[in-house]
Amino acid sequence: MKQTTLLIILGGLVLLLGAISVMIGPADVTLDASLSALIQDDGGPLTIVMREIRLPRMLLAIFVGFSLGLSGAAMQGYLRNPLAEPGLLGVSGSASLGAVLALQTGFAATAFYILPLSAITGALLCALILLVISGKSRSILALILSGVAVSALAGSLTSLVLNLSPNPWAASEIMFWMMGSLANTSFNHIWLALPLMVIGWTALLFTGKAIDALTLGEDAAASLGTNLRRLKLQIIFGTSFAVGAATAVAGAIGFVGLVIPHILRPFVGSHPSRLLLASGFGGAALILLTDIIVRVIVPSQDLKLGVIMALIGAPLFLHLIFTTGRKES
């Protein structure tokens, strides 16, 4: 399929799911009324509901999904490994830990950008640990296992910090930081995360040529003029900014970066570069869809996105382990 056709289809899907997303909510209003209140100010509460609650939730779903899908595709391209994904490798979990530390120490309240920046710092530390490990051993297993270890460590430290909080409600948000949710998002969250996500997206979208060259192997890529050191930094910082900023406002959402490139790979052929933008749109569509599903299944409660995402992603993950293992042997 041509790259542009694929992008148009995915873009259309995002628009469609976005429209459905703003029409869903606990307030009992007709589709007609809600859409017209969104476009035209009716002076009543419905316009505020549409513009200040449902619209930012829908937009944040797109931005978070784009970050996760794009990061997954870039990591897989760089590591040449279909199992690489920010959630599974502990990048999202470490970002959560950074965010929780900033919030609970009160550091986040000192300046506007401290919260996403500390999440990004958490993600960066994790990415560095993983790169040290993957540099030492080319084994897929070593990478995935160290991801599991970092995830577990970050998760337990997140729980510890939240349990030590003087606030009696803090411990109950462990689920949010591990499973992710878009409930109660506002434009404040978007202004907080979007600029930093855009920095990450830019870094990742410009890796296309280099990761295409990398499919020939590191030596061949280097001889083709690819700056491998720069590529590594671009991947580390790009992923950390995109995933860190997304996690700071939506919690750690796993499997998006795994599922989406896997679904889209057959449509782009053997060009990891073509997968980047497509996976971004695909990730946006998947988060929108999941956020719709959680609101349809239990409208009154805040079911976490990660619950649905793991139901879709975990079986696929097992399938991938099975097939990659067979290829290797």
Added chain:
Amino acid sequence: MIVAPPQFHLSTRAILSMALVFLFATFALPHQAFANKKPTVVSMNLCTDQLVLLLADPEQIVSLSYLSHDARTSVYAEKAVAYPTNRGLAEEVYILKPDVTVTGTYSNWTASSMLEQLGMRVERFEPAYQFSDITANIKAMGELLHQSEKAKQVIADFEARLASFQADHAFQPRAALYAANGYTSGKSSIAHHILIAAGFQNIGAELGYDYGAKLAVESLLMTSPDLIVTNPPGFGHAKAEEMTRHPALDYFQTDMPAEVTTNKNWVCDTPLVLDAVAELATVREAIARPHSKTESR
């Protein structure tokens, strides 16, 4: 063998005298003590702490829950700091050997039932759902602590002050209570009765909630409340509290004098809930003034 008998004699005498002391200690002394001493008490729950502090003599109080020292939720915290605290564990309370242990019906269940199994007297107090539950709890605590006279006086003062609020309110703005996780209280809650006594209508009751329920931000907005009463922010940070300050809610707070929050007076079944009523009545007057202006136009 020759030395042994006198030793034997001595020890028999010692045992005999020790037994006498024991007899005296276990039977005579306590009886004497019970005759003129009021029962000692340990409280394991914040709200029973308040009732104990309200009614007991200082020498009756053995220990209070650790929450009693926290001035953000404990109305008598200043008095409470004079007493040791417990964290509601059975073993802590057991070694204190109070005459009676008090706690809430829905708190420390495992610990308090273990104390009962160990033969201690435990009295559980129901949370208050209306003002008459407050007076009933004060009366019960008074009887338990042999402080019925004091309790009667407190109840009389409370009822007199409550009656002063029962004026006819022509203008009843609609208020929504909005606590952590979007919890709003229904008609069986002290918070509801505080709103009503201050001349407000409770949106939680309007929505048909009995004790209360979680309300999404957008569902709250759709009720177009005149006033949103949130909880004061706690220490640290919690997403559960962040949602009660969603920016979309600011659109309804523009003509409010300031952010209206609940405080420690709302927490427990003490006579000070009437302070909460008085504070809220002032807020109502502030809303009523611009309202009466528009009425007259």
